[in-house]
Amino acid sequence: MFKISKVKKILMHFRTCSKFTILIIVAAILILAIMALTYKPIYSVTLNGEEIGYSANRSELQEKINEYIEKGTGEENIAFVEISNLPEYKMCLLKRDIVPNDEEIYQKVIEGGTTYYKYYAVTVDEEIKAYVSDFTKAESIVSQLKEKNSTNKDKLGIQEKYETKLEEFTEVETCVANLYEKPIEKPVVKKTTQKSYTESVKVANTTQKINLGISFIRPVSGTLTSRFGTRWGRGHKGIDIGAPKGTTIYASASGTVASTTTGWGGGYGNHLIISHGNGVQTLYGHCTTLLVKAGQKVSQGQAIATVGNTGNSYGNHLHFEVRVNGVAQNPQNYVSY
Numbered sequence: 001m002f003k004i005s006k007v008k009k010i011l012m013h014f015r016t017c018s019k020f021t022i023l024i025i026v027a028a029i030l031i032l033a034i035m036a037l038t039y040k041p042i043y044s045v046t047l048n049g050e051e052i053g054y055s056a057n058r059s060e061l062q063e064k065i066n067e068y069i070e071k072g073t074g075e076e077n078i079a080f081v082e083i084s085n086l087p088e089y090k091m092c093l094l095k096r097d098i099v100p101n102d103e104e105i106y107q108k109v110i111e112g113g114t115t116y117y118k119y120y121a122v123t124v125d126e127e128i129k130a131y132v133s134d135f136t137k138a139e140s141i142v143s144q145l146k147e148k149n150s151t152n153k154d155k156l157g158i159q160e161k162y163e164t165k166l167e168e169f170t171e172v173e174t175c176v177a178n179l180y181e182k183p184i185e186k187p188v189v190k191k192t193t194q195k196s197y198t199e200s201v202k203v204a205n206t207t208q209k210i211n212l213g214i215s216f217i218r219p220v221s222g223t224l225t226s227r228f229g230t231r232w233g234r235g236h237k238g239i240d241i242g243a244p245k246g247t248t249i250y251a252s253a254s255g256t257v258a259s260t261t262t263g264w265g266g267g268y269g270n271h272l273i274i275s276h277g278n279g280v281q282t283l284y285g286h287c288t289t290l291l292v293k294a295g296q297k298v299s300q301g302q303a304i305a306t307v308g309n310t311g312n313s314y315g316n317h318l319h320f321e322v323r324v325n326g327v328a329q330n331p332q333n334y335v336s337y
């Protein structure tokens with residue numbers, strides 16, 4: 001009997017005990033549910049020790065900030081953005097009605113940023129002469145000036161710049177034209193009777209394109225009326241582009257006017273020759289007026305003359321030649337008509 005009552009007692013105790021446990025569990029769930037409904041885990045954000053808001057998504061916010069540091073506003077030439085004070089996050093439980101303000105936090109953080117731009121400066125004797133957006137351009141300016149044997153070729157330099165201010169950039173062609181210094185030791189091209197000079201010009205017997213490292217533009221807009229090569233039993237040293245009288249003729253590439261000739265000009269009529277360095281020259285013939293003078297530097301696209309019918313010409317047109325070391329090349333290898 002004794003044994004049975006003891007067992008009963010244990011059972012009774014167990015029942016009371018488990019009821020109590022269940023009660024505790026239920027209560028705990030209820031409390032957690034109320035907590036979960038009322039509170040939520042959120043990151044409080046401080047900047048410079050000052051609380052600036054709450055972030056709903058810390059990783060997303062920080063990622064956005066990191067992206068800004070790397071790329072800034074996405075403008076060209078931005079190297080990076082320096083943000084001296086980064087936000088600090090602290091996790092806390094807050095009432096659900098607290099509104100996170102990630103966007104506002106982001107704006108406050110980037111407000112304190114300093115944008116650094118990366119670009120290049122072309123220098124002569126360490127003195128900055130021009131700014132360009134990338135290294136290739138700077139390199140191109142220096143190599144073009146060296147090719148043209150510019151007097152300042154040994155003083156040229158390139159500086160990599162990281163600045164908070166973006167300088168104004170100069171185009172490669174303009175910069176080359178501005179920095180070019182004519183070699184002193186070389187004699188200035190004489191304004192001779194152009195006839196003897198031009199007659200020594202040979203016509204390349206190959207149509208192969210020589211890579212000149214210069215990009216030419218069309219000197220005039222018009223229609224191709226005569227190609228380069230054999231014509232009427234003799235070589236045609238250039239191409240003819242028909243255009244109305246007075247149409248502007250532009251420098252096909254930048255360079256220095258080697259000579260200007262008015263009159264019969266060996267059949268070329270009023271014409272001029274531009275030297276582009278490395279023995280490369282272009283000739284513009286049969287012009288009405290010449291707008292530049294010998295020795296003058298011209299940049300690509302600069303107006304140099306107007307179309308005409310002077311010299312041995314059969315109508316208003318531009319006779320255009322490309323010469324390499326005195327040998328006329330097919331201009332159509334360099335400009336398309």
Ligand SMILES: [Zn+2]
Pocket residue numbers: 226236238239240318319320
């Ligand atoms: Zn011609």
